[in-house]
Amino acid sequence: MSTATQHTSREQFSSNLERRHRVGRIWFLLFQASMVVGIVALTVLLLNIANSSFGYVAFHYGNPPEEFVGEGVDIEAAPKEDLIAILQDNISPGLFARFESERSFSSRSQANVYDLVLDYVLVPEIDAQWSLLQSLNQRDEIQAQVGAEFPDSIVEFQSWVDYDFIRSPQSSFVEIAGVRTAIFGSLWTIGIAILFAFPIGVGAAIYLEEYAGDSLINRVIRTNINNLAGVPSIIYGILGLAIFVRALEPFTSGSVFGIGDPTTSNGRTILSAGLTLGLLVLPLIIINAQEAIRAVPSSLRQASYGIGATRWQTTWNHVLPVAMPGIMTGTILAISRAIGETAPLVVIGASTFIQVDPDGPFSKFTTLPIQIFQWTARPQNVFRNLAAAASLTLLGLLLSLNASAILMRNRFRRRL
Amino acid sequence: MTDLSQSQTAQGAAASEQPTAAGSLRRKRRIGEVIIQSFLFLCGFLSIFITMGIVYELGKESLLFFGSRQWENSNKPITQRIEVDTTQFAVSTSGFTLDIEDLIRVDEELMLITGLDETLVTVERGFDGSEAVAHNAGAVIEIATEATLREFFTTTQWNPQIGQFGIWALATSTLLTSAIAVVVALPLGLATAVYLSEYASQKARNTLKPILEILAGVPTVVYGYFALTFMTPLLRSIFGKDVVAIYNTASAGIVIGILILPLVSSMSEDALSAVPRSLREAAYGLGATRLETAVKVVVPAAFSGIVAAFIVAVSRAIGETMIVAIAAGAGPAFTFNPFQSAETMTGHIVRISGGDLSYDSLDYNSIFAIGLMLFFMTLALNIFSQRIVRRFREVYE
The missing domain is CATH 1.10.3720.10 (MetI-like)
Incomplete structure (x- = not known):
């Protein structure tokens, strides 16, 4: 009689043990999954930020650079004197004098003068922008869409965070605004x-x-x-x-x-x-x-x-x-x-x-x-x-x- | 350093001058030491001063808020000319209803209503030091609304400019975002803590913990950006754009949950690791599995520490500002629907003070009243959690 009870309780025990281990495994997976959730959240957060920090933009100049330096010349590389001349010809004398009084043109660098030209003469305007994921996966679609919707625009891969972004002061123009x-x-x-x-x-x-x-x-x-x-x-x-x-x-x-x-x-x-x-x-x-x-x-x-x-x-x-x-x-x-x-x-x-x-x-x-x-x-x-x-x-x-x-x-x- | 070595040599010289004097071994009064100690005490005491400053400034401006009087046009003109000494006059039937004890204003004169018989009003003239003058028929009656504590805590509309002072319009959304955050962070945080403390190897723990701590170090404004540009679109694609508003408390709450997750997991993990090893070994000795040891022995033993972690996390969620300011929406709304836009207490403070805020205006005073309530809510939670931690310490030392 007593051996019979022992026998059943041992059977119960081993089946119970299996169940306990199964439950243990399931909960272990759940614990591990919660740990992963935190890491996934961090990854998604960083990816989300990176996703918007880089990507294609379509933009056009309010006044295209060809009007000032001729076809095929890179205005960004133009000598400082030319840029100052362009600036003087195209902005009001009052504004020019203000720039001069803020910091004389002779002591400004070429890049700085170029920024002013970009800001006040060329006036780039962004038509559309795409996230990094879109830019990587749908390159052709983007080109086609820009061709159809903004025929005058230039498509460029833009890194929103770069040296210029850190170096430039704030601006109401998105293209040249900095921190x-x-x-x-x-x-x-x-x-x-x-x-x-x-x-x-x-x-x-x-x-x-x-x-x-x-x-x-x-x-x-x-x-x-x-x-x-x-x-x-x-x-x-x-x-x-x-x-x-x-x-x-x-x-x-x-x-x-x-x-x-x-x-x-x-x-x-x-x-x-x-x-x-x-x-x-x-x-x-x-x-x-x-x-x-x-x-x-x-x-x-x-x-x-x-x-x-x-x-x-x-x-x-x-x-x-x-x-x-x-x-x-x-x-x-x-x-x-x-x-x-x-x-x-x-x-x-x-x-x-x-x-x-x-x-x-x-x-x-x-x-x-x-x-x-x-x-x-x-x-x-x-x-x-x-x-x-x-x-x-x-x-x-x-x-x-x-x-x-x-x-x-x-x-x-x-x-x- | 050079100063010190000089002073030491100076002391040495002083000692060598009177080597035989018996008094030289007696404790000297050192003025420098006393000054330094007083300065250090003042540094410590400054913290008390800061707390008193918070309570004093918040309290002072809140009192101004609760004593402030707003005038509202009742659209109820008087129908006959009132002479300087008239105390009973008729008013039109249109507009708001008047009550006995109501304070009204006609032109610049304040009157207290003492009797009311349909359109016939009996008043006490020249109330509160104002001058009793004659008024022409058609002059408009304005009714006073005062921000009272009772109204503050019992009504549900917040718009101080028109005399609505119900904090619940803001407090419910604070509670809603905090509740959502807690629902996200507590189970995940506790499970993470159990995993780190009971399952993970030393090596895994040393890599995983710092990664979670990075989450805690991300500025909240970046979380706000994340809520608006990732969580909200995600919720809208799951539940449908007509159900989920662009600004909603659910998105803000979930992201606050992610923010407080490392806080919960790291504090709970500390509590779990503080449980003596002997307890675990005793459980294993009785044949318990790893899960049973963790859930039935270790977690109950560390329970007060875990509760303290939860409370600190709740207090952090209530005080969280930038996420709700960016993602939960502007404009107070008394709603329990997490998919609708509703402004929280902190979000309201940010929006109000972001504009041009003139001193002693109603808005200016109101942010102090809200701030005071926020301060007491978080203070109560923090003190409560410290009490629990102190009890927890007594158990194992």
Whole structure:
């Protein structure tokens, strides 16, 4: 009797075991599939951006180059003097004088003069554009379609992101618009954010890790920093609007120092933007620096105290040099978050159309993410290509920042 | 560095000058150290100052918002001339209905309605410090609408310019996009975390984790572009162009889900890896399969850490701005249809402040009121998640 039950339960067990393993295999595949979803999402995201950053465009010149240099001559390679002459003949004297006063023609490069000719004389107009996938797969269809619909147009394979795109200032002409002013704006704001947040952030981290005891106020500070790190970035934008743009307007627009142009900027300057981003990254820098400082072995501190060093001498001479690579890595990661921030800058009032490079902390500004936002929000499809190209530029900038963070960590890591 | 070595030699010199003095070994008061410590404390204290600044500024402007009074034309002219001391007059039957306690404005004078008998209105003249003057027949009555907390939380239309202050028009779409994001990110993120922590080899983990972290590092404005140019067309080709609007909350929500996926997976993976190895070995010893160990032993043991990860992810989804500003559409709409355009709280702030915003206008104050609500929502979630993590830590230490 008992052997019979044993027998059936063993049978049950082995059939059960098979089922359990089957279920296990199915779930394993599901887990693996979810892992793949994330990677697929990343790939699709990058492909989607690349897809719009390159591709065929059909365009025609408002005034064809043959009118100025004759058939078969490449106007782009024409000597600078010829280009200046073309420019002088075809634009109003007032405009010509303005260019001359912005920067004299003798000091401008041939490429720069060519840009002006392109912008104001040739005036290229884009008729249609195709994505990379379309360009690769339907080359003949595109040629045929252009032949039928835009007989005067030239079809060219265009890389939307190229040296010209990065070098040129903003323009209302899609063909020659670039992100130069936006890149300068990004660098300026980030520079100010670092100058503001790095010393304070590292100072706060040193205080919390090396000095602070377990008193109530220190506990409140610790909790508070964690909470600040979770505050949505747009709230910092609202705070920046109320404090830096409005309350501190004389300071952030530069009128206290008698510089800047308060009538146009209204406190919506690079300085306000940099300080706002500084507040935003401060908790991140503090948390990262705290972790780096905490990772320094306490034997090092004890050895230093043992030979009679004070707390600050120990911190400055022994803890900080060891923790510095970690602090720098954490700071670069925080900075790369700040570079991509858009919402707070929209709220404090980034300008959308700026053609001249920012010349100091009191000038109006635009940044790369703001440009992407503006171009994406436009209804015309052709601006999407610009947005994609700017996204690619931004991702490239972030990638190089993160790579430098990793390199720095590997290079300066001290063996202990 | 040179400063320090100098100061060290200076100290050495000082020590050699009085080597026999017994007091030289006593702790010295060092002014420099005190100054440095105070400076470092101030750096730490600045964070409290920032929080107070946020609460103060948001609170101050929100109070202005809730105290603000809007005037709306009632299309109800008075039908007879009112002298300076008249307290009862007739109004036309057209236009809005008046109520007792309503504040009305005729020309520049404010009046409080104290009695109402069909078209005959009894009022208290010259209310709120305004001057009682005579009004001609045909003068228009304007009704005051005030943004009250009650109206803010109980009505569903948002248009401050005409006296509609219902936050739910914006809050529902915030909740909708966050819910969609959570539905996408939680199962995927948890499954990814289980895979990374329980199945993947060390080598695979070291390659896969950084790839997922790249996803977390992509700027949100690029995600917004992705939502508008990839996810929306994809949804429209699946569900049909007449069902899915060009700007819709579903597309924004799914892309927010992709954005918070690495957050969920990486925080959950940390929680799963923190579960002691002995628990897994005990489960294997009892004959459990890998799946059973993972699902019935490891995940329950790490449950509070996983919940904390979820809450942080939800808070991130609520505060997410650029994706919804680009892909979810402009214009507040009280709808639960994910395929329709609806503006979220964050999207509204971006759109309002993107234009020319003049200080102390109703729009200016309203973004502070919305911001305050957003701040408290995310703060509550973050504090909640920290509580849970703290409890979780107590279990294994």
